[in-house]
Amino acid sequence: MISEKMQEHVKNSSIIRAMFEEGKRLSAIYGVENVFDFSLGNPSVEPPQEVKEAILEIVNHENAISIHGYMNNSGYEDVRASIAASINHKFGTAFNQNNIIMTVGAGGGLNVIFKTLLNPRDEVITFAPFFGEYKSYVKNYDGELVVVSANTATFQPNLEEFKTKINAQTKAVIINSPNNPTGVVYSNETLIKLADILREKQKEFGTDIYLISDEPYRELAYDRVEVPYVTKFYANTIIGYSFSKSLSLPGERIGYLVIPDEVTDSENVIAAANIATRILGFVNAPSLFQRVVAKCLDAKVNLEAYNKNRELLYHSLLSYGYECIKPEGAFYMFVKSPIEDDIEFCRLAKEKNILVVPGTSFFCPGYIRIAYCVSYETIKNSLPGFKALIEELK
Ligand code: PLP
Numbered sequence: 001m002i003s004e005k006m007q008e009h010v011k012n013s014s015i016i017r018a019m020f021e022e023g024k025r026l027s028a029i030y031g032v033e034n035v036f037d038f039s040l041g042n043p044s045v046e047p048p049q050e051v052k053e054a055i056l057e058i059v060n061h062e063n064a065i066s067i068h069g070y071m072n073n074s075g076y077e078d079v080r081a082s083i084a085a086s087i088n089h090k091f092g093t094a095f096n097q098n099n100i101i102m103t104v105g106a107g108g109g110l111n112v113i114f115k116t117l118l119n120p121r122d123e124v125i126t127f128a129p130f131f132g133e134y135k136s137y138v139k140n141y142d143g144e145l146v147v148v149s150a151n152t153a154t155f156q157p158n159l160e161e162f163k164t165k166i167n168a169q170t171k172a173v174i175i176n177s178p179n180n181p182t183g184v185v186y187s188n189e190t191l192i193k194l195a196d197i198l199r200e201k202q203k204e205f206g207t208d209i210y211l212i213s214d215e216p217y218r219e220l221a222y223d224r225v226e227v228p229y230v231t232k233f234y235a236n237t238i239i240g241y242s243f244s245k246s247l248s249l250p251g252e253r254i255g256y257l258v259i260p261d262e263v264t265d266s267e268n269v270i271a272a273a274n275i276a277t278r279i280l281g282f283v284n285a286p287s288l289f290q291r292v293v294a295k296c297l298d299a300k301v302n303l304e305a306y307n308k309n310r311e312l313l314y315h316s317l318l319s320y321g322y323e324c325i326k327p328e329g330a331f332y333m334f335v336k337s338p339i340e341d342d343i344e345f346c347r348l349a350k351e352k353n354i355l356v357v358p359g360t361s362f363f364c365p366g367y368i369r370i371a372y373c374v375s376y377e378t379i380k381n382s383l384p385g386f387k388a389l390i391e392e393l394k
Contacts, residue, residue: 009136023355030353036382037374039355041180041331043248044373045302051247054295058288068287073278074270075102075256075285079294083256086297091229093260101257101273102285105250106216106242108277109257110137110174113238115276116269117210118143122171127157129334129362131180131214143171150364155182155325155334156190159197166201172210173198178217178227181362181369182334183327185221188228195234208236208264216242216255217330219300222307225328235262238269243293245330248301254289306331309372309379320387321394331373334359338393342368348393352385 002010019039026035058067074080080097087093103109118124120142126134128150138145146165151158157175175194177186186194198209213230218241221227231237242255259270277284313333314326323336337345342358342365349356349368359367372379 019355019357026353034353036354036378038370039357041371041373042250043245044375045248045305047248048299048301050296050299051292054292058291071284073284074274075290079290082294093231095258098270099259102290103255103257104282104285105244105253105255106214106240108282109240109255110214111140111280112273112276113212113257114138114141115280116272117171123169125165125170125173129181129359129364131176132361134174147363155184156186159193163197168205168207170209172212174212174214176214178221178329180330181332183330183332185225185227185328191228191230191233198234211237212240213237214240216245219246220331221329231260236264238263247296247299252286252289254285254293308376313372313379316383317386320390322390331371333370333372334367335370337366337368338390340366342366349389352389354382354385
């Protein structure tokens with residue numbers, strides 16, 4: 001009885017979510033401490049103390065009717081103004097509250113912007129490996145996701161192939177840095193070249209191509225690596241941000257879009273995104289958490305906990321003979337599968353109670369993704385299993 005479109009979504013339903021369920025099943029049998037679940041990007045560090053203080057402050061001192069009420073579909077004006085001011089302060093931009101639309105996490109924001117922009121058969125280009133939900137988000141609006149294959153030497157985008165995939169149907173390009181699943185941060189050099197290509201192709205085809213920068217991991221960057229602010233490189237850029245990882249609040253569903261005035265047809269795009277927020281059924285982003293995040297724009301999660309995990313896992317895996325580039329951000333490691341068949345490798349890992357996700361889920365077979373947002377103990381206790389796995393496969 002379900003729709004044909006949903007039949008397809010159900011069939012391709014996230015392998016990551018399935019792994020997460022499998023982790024719970026194995027934990028019930030073997031005990032949580034004996035299952036090493038690296039499948040899901042669920043933050044393992046607590047939200048900063050400021051979040052709790054903000055909740056209490058708001059609930060105790062603000063008007064309950066207004067805290068929990070409807071507001072402008074784009075969100076509270078004062079919250080959006082605070083966010084714009086914070087971005088301007090950090091990145092030297094000149095946004096105001098009209099450029100900010102509060103969203104139901106990054107996923108909600110991406111759906112709003114795709115609903116706003118896409119006509120059936122419009123193409124959206126992305127770079128492998130990528131967060132697999134993009135395919136469903138684009139399909140929701142009858143667009144086509146066009147995938148540029150991975151550059152496995154550096155996992156920066158493959159720009160030569162990119163050039164060949166842009167055509168008159170290309171409506172948008174979506175990038176994600178720091179990247180899920182590789183942890184790679186797209187460099188200034190990459191963004192300069194990418195922007196040059198987009199400008200050239202807009203001219204060639206006489207079209208407007210929007211660059212959507214999906215940034216839920218912006219704040220998770222190690223070794224002081226700079227994550228460039230993408231609006232500086234290309235005028236037609238829309239930013240999707242989320243507090244899911246930066247404040248460890250994925251269940252609260254809160255983020256925002258930045259739609260700069262420089263974007264083509266910005267007034268209409270902003271107005272349409274406001275309506276898309278409503279008619280997608282979100283109506284508006286969660287009201288209490290809009291107010292909470294506005295008070296926590298400079299708060300930070302304990303990045304050092306992720307960094308410790310990253311260092312231990314990376315150096316241990318390398319010493320056992322695994323191949324991997326060192327992630328600069330997010331909390332994922334994208335490791336070359338010791339056997340060609342990444343799905344089979346994940347099956348073998350599961351026999352050792354290690355749950356990892358095949359690169360195939362990110363359109364990059366031959367690799368596996370390890371989400372190291374787990375306890376340090378989990379990393380430590382999983383290491384003998386990882387070592388035994390590669391030794392058995394040699
Ligand atoms: N984009 C990427 C690259 C992600 O990894 C995720 C979640 O893991 C999302 C978007 C969705 O984030 P949110 O929970 O804020 O909707």
